Amino acid sequence: MxxxxxxxxxxxxxxxxxxxxxxxxxxxxxxxxxxxxxxxxxxxxxxxxxxxxxxxxxxxxxxxxxxxxxxxxxxxxxxxxxxxxxxxxxxxxxxxxxxxxxxxxxxxxxxxxxxxxxxxxxxxxxxxxxxxxxxxxxxxxxxxxxxxxxxxxxxxFDDEAGFELASELTGAGPAFLFRFIDALAEAAATLGLPDQQAARLTLRMVEGAGALAAAADDDPETLARKVASPGGTTEAGLKVLDADRALLDLVRRTLEATRVRSLEMAEAARPGAD
Known part of the structure; x- marks a missing residue:
């Protein structure tokens, strides 16, 4: 090989x-x-x-x-x-x-x-x-x-603009996902699960959910709806995430911060930059 x-x-x-x-x-x-x-x-x-x-x-x-x-x-x-x-x-x-x-x-x-x-x-x-x-x-x-x-x-990618956007999503994305994994586990621990058990269950859940999302014909939004029974516990949690599009806004601002820093680094890397 x-x-x-x-x-x-x-x-x-x-x-x-x-x-x-x-x-x-x-x-x-x-x-x-x-x-x-x-x-x-x-x-x-x-x-x-x-x-x-x-x-x-x-x-x-x-x-x-x-x-x-x-x-x-x-x-x-x-x-x-x-x-x-x-x-x-x-x-x-x-x-x-x-x-x-x-x-x-x-x-x-x-x-x-x-x-x-x-x-x-x-x-x-x-x-x-x-x-x-x-x-x-x-x-x-x-x-x-x-x-x-x-x-x-x-x-x-045919142009560097698309390359940069993809790099911000996929390059930095794992760190953001790791933070969310940690937040889920910590939240479960504060509600009563032992720390190690909360971390273990969260990791296994993310592994399975990611594999399902990659293999499924449905998009993630549809998959989320399939998990959430009307009036059930999952729906109650999704209402918190979806309220005022708070999660989407947080993620957009997170990616925007990486984009701003990328532009700063590009400027610094150009010949003659101080």
């Missing part, structure tokens, strides 16, 4: 939580650790026999380079990395806010630059990866699609 996923060496420039989750999944999917190099200033090992260096390797030309450092570190990494890349190298960035134009200004050689926004469930092959590129190299795009599809669901 590694030959199908990787046509040559893969370099990870930085390996934080998200990049590390992707790498772990690729290894599970059969990627050969000998094909992978992690470049990080700390030199800290990542295990699995993967080479970790503090400088970019000189003994190979990478087929794919993934930028996995923090967005604010882009200008620190680019001067050393850019001269190494050739036109055939596929550059994949998972840096929030770093637009294609900003990346091309720093990395002029690669013909194909791809923005990819994964979410943390990629670690178990249940992630969502939004993709965008200005490249018309179909072979390169197909290669990236295969690599990202090994992490879950990969979907391309």
């Amino acid at each position: 590694s030959d199908r996923l990787l046509p040559g060496p893969l370099w990870l420039a930085g390996c934080g939580n998200m990049a590390g989750a992707k790498l772990a999944r690729w290894l599970d999917e059969g990627v050969d650790p000998a094909q992978v190099s992690v470049v990080r200033p700390s030199g800290r090992e990542v295990g699995h026999g993967i080479r970790v260096t503090t400088d970019y390797p000189e003994d190979e030309v990478p087929a794919i380079v993934m930028l996995g450092m923090k967005p604010r570190q882009l200008d620190l990494a680019a001067p050393a990395l850019a001269p190494i890349l050739d036109p055939e190298t596929i550059l994949v960035s998972i840096l929030a806010g770093a637009e294609l134009a900003s990346l091309r200004a720093r990395f002029p050689a690669p013909r194909t630059i791809v923005r990819a926004m994964p979410n943390l469930p990629v670690r178990i092959g249940k992630g969502v990866v939004a993709l965008a590129s200005d490249s018309d190299d179909n072979a390169a795009r197909a290669l990236v699609t295969g690599l990202m599809a090994a992490l879950g669901h990969a979907e391309w």
Whole structure:
């Protein structure tokens, strides 16, 4: 499987939580650790026999380079990395806010630059990866699609505006869902269930409900109505959530906050930004 996923060496420039989750999944999917190099200033090992260096390797030309450092570190990494890349190298960035134009200004050689926004469930092959590129190299795009599809669901966007909106939904969404899971469990505990039991039951409920929503022909609103018998307990709870569209308004404001921050990060990542 590694030959199908990787046509040559893969370099990870930085390996934080998200990049590390992707790498772990690729290894599970059969990627050969000998094909992978992690470049990080700390030199800290990542295990699995993967080479970790503090400088970019000189003994190979990478087929794919993934930028996995923090967005604010882009200008620190680019001067050393850019001269190494050739036109055939596929550059994949998972840096929030770093637009294609900003990346091309720093990395002029690669013909194909791809923005990819994964979410943390990629670690178990249940992630969502939004993709965008200005490249018309179909072979390169197909290669990236295969690599990202090994992490879950990969979907391309024709423009960066759509990509950004999807990234805000699917990239940040798991954190918002985790907060709601925690709130449900804590609420149940305050009403009398033991803490651990409330947490356990909530997690199992969310797992089953999510699987049902993904498999059902009905939309979530219809499914909610099917759970709620007229005059029953579920309907009473839904009336609280639906009152004055409070839940929808809260979620909209939550996503809007991520969008505003994304625009700020894009501005900061543009060449010449202070």
